[in-house]
Amino acid sequence: MLVVKYIGGLGNQLFQLAFVLELRERGYKVFEDITDYRYYDRHQGFEVDKVFDIQIKHVDVKNLSRLRSDYPSVINKIKSKLLGGVKLKSTHIFQNNFDFSKIENQKDYYLEGYWQNCNTYLIKDNLRSFIKFKSFSLSTKNKNVLECINSSNSVGVHIRRGDYLNKENISHFEQVGVEYYLKAKEIIQSKLKDNVQFFFFSDDIDFVKSNYDWGCNVKYIDWNVGDKSYLDMYLMANCKGLIIPNSTFSWWAGILGKDKKHVVAPKYWWQDREKDNDIYLPNKWNLVDNRLNL
Structure with missing residues (x-):
């Protein structure tokens, strides 16, 4: 199982969505984490599923706490205090230009980044067919x-x-x-x-x-x-x-x-x-x- 974090404005969210779609195209089971938007006061919050015909597959709290280094669970807070700060778990990968060889099929990972270079994506020439605007009521x-x-x-x-x-x-x-x-x-x-x-x-x-x-x-x-x-x-x-x-x-x-x-x-x-x-x-x-x- 892979969990992908969303953060930033709509443009960055779409790059993260494209990364999710690419991982699924490669056969991975992927869930999505939008929990940071509870405290995010920049831009317009999480917008992808408002603007585009997309269904978000939300990760559950149990797996989020297990995989994400800085998730504010009681156990993670204790570990952070004992270790003198947040330490990246081996399951937590932060990488902007993603190396797909970093993930193994049988392991669980929490993936964080912007992934704006999709040149190696299988879906790069078909992004428009994967990501479509909803129908809007225009002024x-x-x-x-x-x-x-x-x-x-x-x-x-x-x-x-x-x-x-x-x-x-x-x-x-x-x-x-x-x-x-x-x-x-x-x-x-x-x-x-x-x-x-x-x-x-x-x-x-x-x-x-x-x-x-x-x-x-x-x-x-x-x-x-x-x-x-x-x-x-x-x-x-x-x-x-x-x-x-x-x-x-x-x-x-x-x-x-x-x-x-x-x-x-x-x-x-x-x-x-x-x-x-x-x-x-x-x-x-x-x-x-x-x-x-x-």
């Missing part, structure tokens, strides 16, 4: 935007600011600025040719309006906030083209889109060169080198 605004998206050479443009501007993230993530988006725009326009309509999705629309003057064929979407934020992912996924930053949220919009052939993404996501291969970027995507003074 009038979103219905109108979706109609425009479906009836035009629509390009979603995701510009993430918000928490990306705090000190920790600025020092962690590679930057994508105005120059990156201009290069991405050139690439998209060369693919889609005429009558391109841009749809900007951002948590700072005022900044976008002041810094991205892309002409008259532009619409700004900024009303899907809080527990409705996932609707931005849904709308972006319906666009015929997509320009994304180094964001797992819009990465999934590119993966789950309708036969999307025109996705532009930054080539480098982190400032740490050793992490350059920690994210899977499909070969058919158009990558922009965002380390060349961008």
Whole structure:
């Protein structure tokens, strides 16, 4: 039996879901742990089963306490006190780029990580068939935007600011600025040719309006906030083209889109060169080198 931990926002949750689906495809019996969301006050909590047609197989408390090093059971608390802190059990594996040889068929493991590089997955080319949006009741605004998206050479443009501007993230993530988006725009326009309509999705629309003057064929979407934020992912996924930053949220919009052939993404996501291969970027995507003074 394997137990996979979920943590983070919707983009990271989807990578963890993809990992679960890959393990099942390989024949493993997998349960899921979402217990950390009882105390998680960032993003919108656990959203996967709200947004996607997915059934979560929850792990029971007994197995969670047995396999997870830091589960707050009485026995684990006593062990932690005696050992001077939480020690990883041999059953508890933390690994972002997963080595499937680490797990043996007859053993039980608790698996924790982000697993954003799914290049070796058996299901990597079919993620869209495994992960499908639920049917949503859209507001009038979103219905109108979706109609425009479906009836035009629509390009979603995701510009993430918000928490990306705090000190920790600025020092962690590679930057994508105005120059990156201009290069991405050139690439998209060369693919889609005429009558391109841009749809900007951002948590700072005022900044976008002041810094991205892309002409008259532009619409700004900024009303899907809080527990409705996932609707931005849904709308972006319906666009015929997509320009994304180094964001797992819009990465999934590119993966789950309708036969999307025109996705532009930054080539480098982190400032740490050793992490350059920690994210899977499909070969058919158009990558922009965002380390060349961008």
